Amino acid sequence: MKTRLDRLLESIDPAITLDLVSSRVDEALNSFNIKSAMIQNWGEFRNILTDFHWHVQRTVLRNRLSHSPDLEIEWGRCCEILLKEYGMNGEKAAFEITRTGAEGGLYRVLKSIARRLMEEFADNEISAKINHFWYPLSVDEQLAATDEYLQKYGHLLPPELTEGSAARIKADFEKVLKEHPRIIRRLRKIGRESS
Numbered sequence: 001m002k003t004r005l006d007r008l009l010e011s012i013d014p015a016i017t018l019d020l021v022s023s024r025v026d027e028a029l030n031s032f033n034i035k036s037a038m039i040q041n042w043g044e045f046r047n048i049l050t051d052f053h054w055h056v057q058r059t060v061l062r063n064r065l066s067h068s069p070d071l072e073i074e075w076g077r078c079c080e081i082l083l084k085e086y087g088m089n090g091e092k093a094a095f096e097i098t099r100t101g102a103e104g105g106l107y108r109v110l111k112s113i114a115r116r117l118m119e120e121f122a123d124n125e126i127s128a129k130i131n132h133f134w135y136p137l138s139v140d141e142q143l144a145a146t147d148e149y150l151q152k153y154g155h156l157l158p159p160e161l162t163e164g165s166a167a168r169i170k171a172d173f174e175k176v177l178k179e180h181p182r183i184i185r186r187l188r189k190i191g192r193e194s195s
Helices: 004-011 018-031 042-060 071-086 090-100 102-134 139-156 167-171 173-194
Strands: none
Touching: 004 102, 004 139, 018 042, 018 102, 018 173, 042 071, 042 090, 042 102, 071 090, 071 102, 090 102, 102 173, 139 167, 139 173, 167 173
16 A cells, blocks of 8 residues: 555656656757747847747646746746856856857757756656645654655665664755655666666
8 A cells, every 4th residue: 555655756756747847848949949040139039038938838837828928027037047057147158159159059058948947847846746745744744754765765865864863864854855756767767778
């Protein structure tokens, strides 16, 4: 009989979370129409990136966004991604890559936005499922779930985290749960490569 933890781990399995979101983001990237790979105009660059950002969201969420995008908000979100991807003045660095066609040009910039959005969407979905599972539990139930996880999956974690009473795991178990799909994905990838 499956426990609540088992059902949670099934619901955040990488095939349902990471892989599904990744395939939808790839679909968005492949279905986005670009007239030119090199953009010389800042306004055009900004419009393409905001259109792409909105396109990815609509594709991943299966068109549940019915209203028109607020271009300033979308541009702000693009800038946040570009800062994470390319550092301070990320939007200017991305424009230079796009303008010159260097380092993969516009396609590379769009791909980096897509990758960051994929991570964000998958993390949000995983976090929501974990929160729905975790917060209704009593403290005793939380400790029991942690012990159950350690018994079933402790061998996948670094020994320095599981030694003794695994206090570090117990203190931040939600973080371990959030990382679980990525651990399973890496193990499956290793299994496919070795077979």
